[in-house]
Amino acid sequence: xxxxxxxxxxxxxxxxxxxxxxxxxxxxxxxxxxxxxxxxxxxxxxxxxxxxxxxxxxxxxxxxxxxxxxxxxxxxxx
Numbered sequence: 001x002x003x004x005x006x007x008x009x010x011x012x013x014x015x016x017x018x019x020x021x022x023x024x025x026x027x028x029x030x031x032x033x034x035x036x037x038x039x040x041x042x043x044x045x046x047x048x049x050x051x052x053x054x055x056x057x058x059x060x061x062x063x064x065x066x067x068x069x070x071x072x073x074x075x076x077x078x
Contacts (some may be wrong), residue, residue: 044071
């Protein structure tokens with residue numbers, strides 16, 4: 001089964017080797033048919049602490065690293 005890859009913005013880099021990434025999804029409301037934005041925050045592993053707040057990054061699913069870290073940062077978007 002392929003691993004999911006999501007794209008989002010780094011909102012926190014306070015933790016060591018961890019970044020918090022906000023991923024936003026857009027969809028049409030089932031009744032109103034208006035475009036709705038929903039976001040969710042994921043903790044992702046950043047081995048070298050190279051990503052900072054505001055960076056747009058791609059994260060990929062991985063085996064659990066800690067209690068709530070199940071993603072790793074793959075690359076930053078240009």
